[in-house]
Amino acid sequence: ATPTSIMVGTGRGAELGVLFRKGEALQLLKDAKVVAVDKTGTLTEGRPTLTDLEVANGFQRQNVLSRIAAVEAKSEHPIARAIVEAADNEGIAIPDITDFESITGFGVKAHVNGELIEVGADRYMRKLGLKVDVFSATAERLGNEGKTPLYAAIDGRLAAIVAVADPIKETTPDAIAALHNLGLKVAMITGDNRRTAQAIARQLGIDEVIAEVLPEGKVEAVRKLKAAHGQLAFVGDGINDAPALAEADVGLAVGTGTDIAIEAADVVLMSGNLMGVPTAIALSRATIGNIR
Ligand code: ADP
Ligand code: MG
Numbered sequence: 001a002t003p004t005s006i007m008v009g010t011g012r013g014a015e016l017g018v019l020f021r022k023g024e025a026l027q028l029l030k031d032a033k034v035v036a037v038d039k040t041g042t043l044t045e046g047r048p049t050l051t052d053l054e055v056a057n058g059f060q061r062q063n064v065l066s067r068i069a070a071v072e073a074k075s076e077h078p079i080a081r082a083i084v085e086a087a088d089n090e091g092i093a094i095p096d097i098t099d100f101e102s103i104t105g106f107g108v109k110a111h112v113n114g115e116l117i118e119v120g121a122d123r124y125m126r127k128l129g130l131k132v133d134v135f136s137a138t139a140e141r142l143g144n145e146g147k148t149p150l151y152a153a154i155d156g157r158l159a160a161i162v163a164v165a166d167p168i169k170e171t172t173p174d175a176i177a178a179l180h181n182l183g184l185k186v187a188m189i190t191g192d193n194r195r196t197a198q199a200i201a202r203q204l205g206i207d208e209v210i211a212e213v214l215p216e217g218k219v220e221a222v223r224k225l226k227a228a229h230g231q232l233a234f235v236g237d238g239i240n241d242a243p244a245l246a247e248a249d250v251g252l253a254v255g256t257g258t259d260i261a262i263e264a265a266d267v268v269l270m271s272g273n274l275m276g277v278p279t280a281i282a283l284s285r286a287t288i289g290n291i292r
Contacts, residue, residue: 001027001288009287017255017270018280025250025266029284032250034229035179035277036222038236039190039197042254042274043204044166046078046237050086051147052163054138059159066092067117068152068162071110074100079150080108082164083119105191105214107150118153121193123212125151125158135161143195146203168204171273176204178278182285185229189213189221189244218244235269235277237261252277 001009006023013020020026040046055061069087072080073094087094097110097117106127107120118128122139125132132139132151138161139149147163179186187208190197197211210221222244226232234241234248237257242264245251253265256272269276 005287009283012287013280013283016276016279016283018276018283019255019268019270020266020280021268022266025280026284027288028231028250029233029267029281030288031231032184032233032281033231034185034187034225034233036187036189036225036232036234036244036248037206037274038218038234038238038241038244039188039192039200040078040166041237041257042235043172043188043200044168046166048078048082048148048164048166050082050162051165052138052142053086053160054135055160056134056158059154061160062090062092064152064154064160065090066094067112067115067154068119068160070095070097070112071100071108071117071119073097074110075102075108077102077108078166079148079164083162116153116155119162120150121212122149122151125153128153128156130156130158132158132161134158140195143193144199146196146199148193148196168200169273171271171275173204175274175278176206178275179281180205182278182281184281187225189218189225189234191215191240215240216243219247222247233277233281235274252280 009026010020069084072083097112100110102108106124109118142149142163147165150162152160185207188206189210194211197209201209231249233250234244235252237254239258239260242260245264251265252267253261255270
């Protein structure tokens with residue numbers, strides 16, 4: 001492609017809300033075979049709400065909710081906000097905590113009035129040596145509904161299963177259909193529960209799911225998909241997406257995402273949703289494809 005065609009394509013992209021930070025991205029995108037997408041905040045709104053809370057025998061709902069909300073009040077994860085909001089909405093007082101700790105990709109813990117409260121994914125409970133079998137039927141149902149099951153332990157005893165649900169962005173189904181129409185495969189990479197991720201993927205017609213990925217595992221997932229499919233574009237919004245954005249042939253950041261993701265990306269989607277991806281690929285094909 002000539003410098004002039006790159007300039008014209010970049011200008012057209014800007015009009016369409018697709019900011020090419022590197023001219024190279026406009027040249028490469030036409031050859032993309034697979035689009036790998038982060039789930040939370042990219043496919044979904046990134047604003048989950050609490051949908052379920054079931055306590056184990058001997059525990060009381062309000063008591064458990066106040067304790068887990070107290071711990072989550074110190075966390076920045078979207079899941080945390082959902083739990084704190086639920087407690088607020090129910091008018092439940094949130095006690096003070098000490099010794100807060102966040103275990104990335106697993107969960108959070110803290111002391112509340114001398115009790116140790118731990119909240120997180122099933123793998124966090126397993127790490128603590130706790131069995132979550134009593135809730136396995138509930139967890140299965142929640143996962144199949146596309147909800148994320150979490151667990152709470154109080155002083156080392158399993159106290160509750162909690163679920164949050166994050167609505168899919170209105171534009172996501174059309175964007176995936178458009179990518180399929182352009183002949184691309186769509187893959188999801190997420191730290192979320194496998195069953196939950198698969199339910200959402202099924203609903204959206206996503207071709208491949210890599211779930212329960214630890215933050216540092218996203219790069220490896222990108223490499224794996226690249227080896228299997230060829231040229232890869234990755235779309236993400238979070239701090240933990242930055243390495244994957246850099247690793248991809250083309251990294252596209254959702255414009256509403258974190259600064260760190262935007263800085264690591266080659267392309268910024270000003271619309272704040274996935275629709276910019278098929279737009280960018282079509283533009284690359286139109287600009288570069290026509291000129292050679
Ligand atoms: P993602 O951004 O895809 O959700 P993370 O690595 O941030 O990936 O989190 C992976 C999983 O770890 C979450 O789905 C959740 O089960 C658990 N987790 C992380 N942070 C928290 C938290 N503050 N409270 C409860 N669970 C958490
Ligand atoms: Mg995200």
